[in-house]
Amino acid sequence: MCGIVGLHLRNPDLHPRLGEMLAEMLGEMQDRGADSAGIAVYGNPAWAPPGHGCISLLELEVVPDEVSATLSSALGVTVSAQTIDVTLVASAAVTADELLAAARAAYPHALVAGFGSDLTVLKGVGAPRELTESWGLAAASGWQGVGHTRMATESAVTSSGAHPFAVGPEQCLVHNGSFANHATIRRELRAAGVEFDSENDTEVGARFVAHQLAAGKDVETALKEVCATFDGFYTLLVSNRDSFAVVRDAIACKPAVIAETDDWVAMASEYRALAKLPGVANARIWEPEPEVVYAWTR
Template sequence: MCGIVGLHLRKPDLYPRLGALLAGMLCEMEDRGADSAGIAVYGDPTWSPAGRGAISLIAVGASTDEVARALAAELGVDVSVQARGTTYLVNAGVDSEELLAAARKAYPKVLVGGFGSDLAVLKGVGRPTALAEAWGLAGAQGWQGVGHTRMATESAVTAGGAHPYAVGPDQCLVHNGSFSNHATVRRELIAAGVEFDSQNDTEVAARFVAHQLAAGKEVDVALKELCTTFDGFYTLLVSHRDSFAVVRDAIACKPAVIAETDDWVAMASEFRALAHLPGIEAARIWEPEPEVIYHWTRAEVSA
């Protein structure tokens, strides 16, 4: 049993409230998983400044100043590094994949929490309420956020084992449930050249989706392929800087609720995580159908 939350804001007036709204959602799901938690936030101007490559590094084993100097020497540009718990949020005036390559060269064993334009991923071990406070989540801004509270069943309780799994550029995945054939799919992906960081079954799904997207498939197609490939019980939320998608398994075993208004789209494992959202009383609320892909794309807004 784990808890999933996600919030996609349509109105720029709400962007300054993203972190506070997401924190409320995450903390409501604490009793569904209190051993670790993680979040992904798109668009915070401090955590992942616009126009700069951004990566999240977990348990680096060096100080923020040391990491900044090492990456600046490698890239030839100024590098900013800030600590949020065990996660370092790194940004620089280069492409996020160039920044990622430099980090892996300087720290070959580093665990990457996520990378991409406008994306910050934070993970930690402990109760979600304590982690949200330590991260300063309530003060975060942006247009989209994803969160997960974990009750570990498939792998160790570590920051690296927490969700989201953000293994492709600008994207991440959170999961409630378990995959019974993840070992088989893992072997097939490894044979295709895909590398793994953990033994977590969720990482297999995240790598599968990223592999599909890298091959040029749209997220809807990638998730349909996932439904035909993976066995087990699951609810998944897959996010990209410009999209937000939800899918459940063939018998919809794991709980999920979606709510939608003109101002936002949100999903959670239980309705109580949505109850505080502004305008919830007028929202359209439903449980997603089995193996139906629910997908929203970020609308362009005028300045």
């Protein structure tokens, strides 16, 4: 099944509560997939200080102090590093591309879970409620967050296989469903020079969208290309630091609901994940139509 949640805050007064609300939403989706989970949070200064490049790394068996020392020496600036459950999060007063290049040079076997300004991606194996507690998500602030609870069907249950897939700068994608023709599209993207970290079908969708955005297309156009190219059943939520977008396949058999107020826009696989949001009683609530792209810009 899998469960998706997303929250885009319009009211800055709610920014301190982003993590609290996102944790509640993700916990409500635990029944849809409890083997692993992940989140992407935009704008939490404790994880991603303003004006800093930020990276999230998995499968790195090195203590944060060593990472900090190694990357600080390579870049000539102070690099802060911390481990949050199994994800190592690092930041520095350089561009995210510079920090990422240094990390890849020093730790070529590490898996990049996310990178960019203001973005932190955390993943883990286990029940979502337990994971959000281990991450300290309820204390996180920010203006946007995305979460996913996974029931693995296409690949192994690992932290690296958990969503979100964040393969472009400040970008992430979460997915409920399956892509029937992902192997064909993966081959086409590899032929175009795109590299992959896993055999997960969702990574193909994320790489496809990132490839479209890198070519200069906007999010809405990229998601229309997804609808024209991918076969299967899917609900997708795609975000970057300035936008938040949802699309479903032509049959729309995977559940989704969107709610909107003057203070926020939220999306989830089921309404119960939205039920405790402030002001939801007065929200405009609807089920997204098939192959219609719904997008909001910060």
